[in-house]
Amino acid sequence: MLNKLKILLVYKGRYNATLKGPEMRYIALARALNSQGYEVSVAGYDFDTTVHSGFLNFIPINNLWQVFKAFMRSDCVVLHGGGPFLLMLSLLIGFFGKSTVLDNYVPHWVELDEVMKNQGRTTKLEFKSAFNVFRSLMGLLTFNMVIVANRRQQDLLRGMIAPFLRTQGFDRIEVIPFGCEPYTNRSREEGVRLLNSLAENSRLQSTDFLVGWLGGTYGWFDLSALLASMKVAFERNPAIKLVFFGVNEKQREEMLECIPVNIHGNLIFLPWVSFQERFAYWAAFDISLVWGGDGYENDYASRTRNFDCLSLGLPVIQNEDDEWGVRLKSSGAGMITSLESVSDDLLWVSQNEKALQKMHTAMKELAPEFYWERFSEHFASSVNRNKMSLLRRLTGALALMFVLPGIALFFLFGLLSR
Template identity: 25%
Template structure:
């Protein structure tokens, strides 16, 4: 056995996927599968905990925990050394913490800024929406107060979470020596990409099928969430397509990988705007599917010319780690996007991406027309993307997690959520259920 494989030998580890992994997966489930695979490669005795049995082989042993409950997660934690999970319902977290395992929280999703946007535009009263957001905030606050250790996706996120841990009273000086402040470890574990190169499809899936063979294909990889700004891109696309009819946009995911998720307002608004602009009628916008299966995405990436994504100048953007861009790097796909976000900045520095001001449709139009006409520049950006991709291979990205788990014995134990916090959470959850019943009445 190699040194790397022996690092976590015998460590009983559970990685929780709060979203269902399988043939269709979004970011959190993809990440959980690959974290579990990396820990297994490092010698750990790993189980991937999933809501229900997956519909495909995920490459790691799985266990279905069924309904989210304190008891189901207490059973999951019992007889386990380490559990890696995203923040959970407070009552569920109390069950998880009550069985003696070390708990590592994955904070790569800045849910506290995503969650308000995700519920924007719903038919709820302001008070009902505030109560729903308060419940999510309490879940994250509980994770910060109780976790043994934490991981996140970027140095910028780490700075944020260190500040949050300080506010939670979990970073304190042991003595007056420089650097003597101590608290739970926060390791940067970026989202990663496959160590294996993408494979083309046996037959085209885009060219000559969904769009004309001579198209310059723009690809929107992933969902249309409320914190994105597809409207600005669509306005720019209309102008660009009028100037160069070869330019066409393919959207890979107009829904979500899970059928249980409701459509975000941004998706419906984008389709209405596209219809008003005539982009659907003339074929300059094509929705490939509600969600392209995970193993089929490489064919879409390899047939495309430019990856695109537009979003707002917001706190979400600043703290984001645009995981969809890892697929761009993996496939050597040049990227045009709104400015902002740590991964975006890395890609621009490397020459793999170019950025535009938030909300500027004319800037999008100009950039699309220019890049569509410049095959040499697209090739330069593609080469830069492939070089940068080497830094984000899952085998590289997960090394800090292996190191973190190997050193957990030296980390003080966290604590289980208290009865008062849990009672407060139950009260918020009851309020949410009552509000939901009223909205349906």
């Protein structure tokens, strides 16, 4: 029976008070699967039971013997990232009839190449990027299923597997987007108070137009050009405040250098908030700002922070991309802009309460199709459908061995021609 499946979610993360995208995904997915009768375990570096209730089993990823036993005990293993040991263990249990799923939610090598383009190439990042591509190819050839976030990512992986199987492996690449929690009405005034409680120098007012950057300031985001383009909006409407979380001192200095000193007060830097309480804090915001760089990362990205906006009914203003750009245009739940227009658009929406309320309503109406329950149902039915024979898995493993020298050759070429 499906509801007797034992599912192991593997990511080398820390499940504590502050979570990044993969941990958020697995906690929410584990909760949804557990509510549907599945036995769920999570493997990671550590797990704070005072923050996350005991609805699942925790496997310490550094204890290889416990990890091995958890893999062998599970009916289905979902792997996000992972090094050679976890990949080989996933391949091994596949030969014992277990289902293996590669969670390729974001093609990380595209993000890493974007970081190298912006910050310079290093041997460590080159190797990490190449290994990420290899992991994706291994998943396509030897795992039961590969999860992606959108159609663009699906097409990327279909192109990778086509030389081996033409279209025969296309149905193993499943589009399962990030999920969201149901909308709950929250107090904006209380949200402003909570944000002010995070730092002594934070003096946000309920009359401010609060713009939230609800995630990390990673190397693939083009923040310098964005902040410089927003200068006019800050100068013309001092009530516009852009709030960041978890930015280190060096990044703060770099970001402040992008705008004149007289508007430095329009950028607010606060510490990370608790995962469990984030919505209470973020209820203070009028709109969420998301901005991808002008490169390949933005072509294939799926912004996990936008799914939290669904739970909040929080409109989004962002530059064009192939997933949320289309979604926001068709639903009316936000604004698509550009570096040339972002100041004008932000000024307009900060002074147009009626338009902002329409976006808020549209975002709430968009949310139900992304509830975590739908994610877990889609996931479970896909696992049940995507079987793999012993011969097919063996063929995939052998094909991977034969192509590995070619991958290594091009990796060496990349290092030498850098």
